[in-house]
Amino acid sequence: MSHARHELTRLTLTAAHEGLSEGHFTATELTQAYLGAIEAAGDLNAYVLATPEKALEMAKASDARYAAGTAGPLEGIPLGIKDMFATEGVRTTACSNILKNFVPPYESTVTSRLWKDGAVLLGKLNQDEFAMGSSTESSAFGAAVNPWRRSGSSQPLVPGGSSGGSAAAVAAQICAGAAGTDTGGSIRQPAAFTGTVGIKPTYGRCSRWGVVAYASSLDQAGPIARSVNDAALLLRSMAGHDPKDSTSVDMPVPDYEAAVGASVKGKRIGIPREYRVDGMSPEIVALWDKGADMLRAAGAEIVDISLPHTKYALPAYYIVALAEASSNLARYDGVRYGERVAGRDIVEMYEKTRASGFGSEVRRRIMVGTYVLSAGYYDAYYLKAQKVRTLIKRDFETVFAQGVDAVLAPATPSPAFGIGEKSGADPVEMYLQDVFTVTLNMAGLPGIAVPAGLSSEGLPLGLQLIGRPFGEEGLFSLGQVIEEAAGRFEVTDRWWE
Amino acid sequence: MSVDQATVRRVAHLARIAVTEDEVAHLQGELNAILAFVEQLGEVDTDGVEPMTSVIPMTLPLRADVVSDGDYAERVLANAPASEDGFFAVPKVVE
Numbered sequence: 001m002s003h004a005r006h007e008l009t010r011l012t013l014t015a016a017h018e019g020l021s022e023g024h025f026t027a028t029e030l031t032q033a034y035l036g037a038i039e040a041a042g043d044l045n046a047y048v049l050a051t052p053e054k055a056l057e058m059a060k061a062s063d064a065r066y067a068a069g070t071a072g073p074l075e076g077i078p079l080g081i082k083d084m085f086a087t088e089g090v091r092t093t094a095c096s097n098i099l100k101n102f103v104p105p106y107e108s109t110v111t112s113r114l115w116k117d118g119a120v121l122l123g124k125l126n127q128d129e130f131a132m133g134s135s136t137e138s139s140a141f142g143a144a145v146n147p148w149r150r151s152g153s154s155q156p157l158v159p160g161g162s163s164g165g166s167a168a169a170v171a172a173q174i175c176a177g178a179a180g181t182d183t184g185g186s187i188r189q190p191a192a193f194t195g196t197v198g199i200k201p202t203y204g205r206c207s208r209w210g211v212v213a214y215a216s217s218l219d220q221a222g223p224i225a226r227s228v229n230d231a232a233l234l235l236r237s238m239a240g241h242d243p244k245d246s247t248s249v250d251m252p253v254p255d256y257e258a259a260v261g262a263s264v265k266g267k268r269i270g271i272p273r274e275y276r277v278d279g280m281s282p283e284i285v286a287l288w289d290k291g292a293d294m295l296r297a298a299g300a301e302i303v304d305i306s307l308p309h310t311k312y313a314l315p316a317y318y319i320v321a322l323a324e325a326s327s328n329l330a331r332y333d334g335v336r337y338g339e340r341v342a343g344r345d346i347v348e349m350y351e352k353t354r355a356s357g358f359g360s361e362v363r364r365r366i367m368v369g370t371y372v373l374s375a376g377y378y379d380a381y382y383l384k385a386q387k388v389r390t391l392i393k394r395d396f397e398t399v400f401a402q403g404v405d406a407v408l409a410p411a412t413p414s415p416a417f418g419i420g421e422k423s424g425a426d427p428v429e430m431y432l433q434d435v436f437t438v439t440l441n442m443a444g445l446p447g448i449a450v451p452a453g454l455s456s457e458g459l460p461l462g463l464q465l466i467g468r469p470f471g472e473e474g475l476f477s478l479g480q481v482i483e484e485a486a487g488r489f490e491v492t493d494r495w496w497e
Numbered sequence: 498m499s500v501d502q503a504t505v506r507r508v509a510h511l512a513r514i515a516v517t518e519d520e521v522a523h524l525q526g527e528l529n530a531i532l533a534f535v536e537q538l539g540e541v542d543t544d545g546v547e548p549m550t551s552v553i554p555m556t557l558p559l560r561a562d563v564v565s566d567g568d569y570a571e572r573v574l575a576n577a578p579a580s581e582d583g584f585f586a587v588p589k590v591v592e
Contacts, residue, residue: 101576102576103575105569204553204555243558246557247551249553249555309541315535315537316535316538319535319538326512330513333513335577335587336573336576337576337578338576338578339578342588344588345588345589348515350513351515354513355514355516358514364524364528366512367508367509367514367524370508370511370512371528371532383548384538384539384541384543385538386549387543387549389549391543391546393549393552443552444552
């Protein structure tokens with residue numbers, strides 16, 4: 001890569017914003033540097049659509065606003081957007097063939113807020129089809145590739161999922177930050193696999209309007225970024241009340257950046273004993289202990305806690321998520337938008353359209369969801385899972401009532417795995433990736449994944465902090481302590497260039 | 498609980514997804530793996546537990562019952578696979 005280009009693209013979002021504000025370079029120069037870096041990174045398959053013309057047009061407008069003194073908080077910052085967010089006039093597919101030519105006539109609320117604050121759209125990022133997956137291998141555009149490799153190996157690894165393209169793009173420095181979505185861990189697991197920071201906010205903090213729906217009671221948008229401070233800046237712009245989403249909360253959005261660097265002295269951090277699952281890698285156990293030491297050194301108090309229903313979060317999640325998915329994805333019928341395959345009558349048209357448009361993982365999930373909601377099984381599966389969900393939330397409420405401010409846990413059971421390694425016959429093997437992340441979605445709580453070390457094979461490992469409802473500020477403070485103690489993790493071998 | 502092949506075909510039809518004979522056996526195995534995994538919820542005592550309806554306590558907002566959006570049929574139809582005279586077009590449904 002040209003030296004000058006990398007000088008700009010290697011800046012964190014926070015540093016790039018300072019550089020722009022101080023006039024060291026223009027938004028157009030920054031955007032051009034990123035567009036060049038994207039062109040050179042085709043091997044990562046992180047972008048499913050680059051929008052260079054729109055990016056340069058938006059950057060030019062940002063430069064004009066800097067000149068006029070009307071720059072917004074993210075003015076001129078080039079971002080990648082997961083393909084779950086509807087972007088007006090820009091193809092949005094959720095990485096599914098059923099939406100392969102869909103061009104939304106509207107903009108999602110979260111992305112509108114980013115553009116209103118001055119950010120620049122570089123393009124749309126790869127993901128698992130309809131966000132159903134933990135590796136980005138189920139994308140209709142093919143798998144995204146992790147910029148990280150094991151030491152001395154050229155085996156391609158997954159960037160995690162479902163926001164794998166977003167995490168890969170942030171780690172490879174081909175966007176300054178990204179917007180992702182998280183239904184069961186889809187922001188935090190890919191962040192952990194790529195040495196980046198990802199936060200899933202409290203349910204209701206970000207509007208879901210204009211975001212392709214997977215499981216509506218679990219879906220939340222959030223940023224993936226290179227540092228805790230970058231994530232704080234992005235979330236401040238993304239969050240906020242939206243009358244078009246009746247589950248979005250009408251509460252002021254705090255200045256999250258002010259929480260970065262705030263003292264964590266006296267904070268009580270819970271270590272849940274049920275997260276020490278069988279077969280957990282000793283490296284992950286050691287990392288978890290190290291994280292507790294980092295927080296203790298910063299003045300936090302570490303306490304053992306119990307979340308007794310942890311084990312049931314994953315099976316309950318797969319009932320709730322798949323039931324909601326089967327209902328949400330009923331809209332893809334080949335009538336109002338998307339691809340259509342003709343049939344003898346309308347029912348055959350629906351059946352052929354959906355068989356051809358959905359990939360195998362999506363078809364499987366819709367069918368399981370349909371089964372658990374079907375006559376005679378609703379009580380045994382869906383109602384039971386929603387009752388278990390109440391118990392999972394109660395576990396957290398109990399520890400918060402005992403004075404625990406946040407919970408520290410691993411983000412993933414392992415570092416990034418190889419492409420093709422977990423796509424075998426048993427879908428449950430892949431589902432286990434979410435074992436530490438789904439509990440938060442089930443309870444609606446915020447969680448941040450922060451890189452905290454490298455595995456023996458040189459791959460990033462992440463820790464997760466779980467907060468009280470709307471406790472994002474506390475998570476940014478605690479996340480910053482880990483970032484300061486562990487350092488940030490950059491890919492050194494830029495093999496794709 | 499586990500599903501047989503007839504159930505797989507019935508569920509596929511309910512979900513409006515065409516399946517071939519070859520796919521049925523394969524799907525049966527996959528569905529049963531997932532159902533076996535979620536079976537462990539049976540261990541949890543949920544007597545007297547209310548099912549979750551909303552993770553964050555909130556009352557649904559109300560707004561005046563007035564038209565606040567719309568009147569752009571062309572934009573609504575822009576992505577339709579087939580449309581005619583301002584309507585979505587589908588194969589004949591009524592003889």
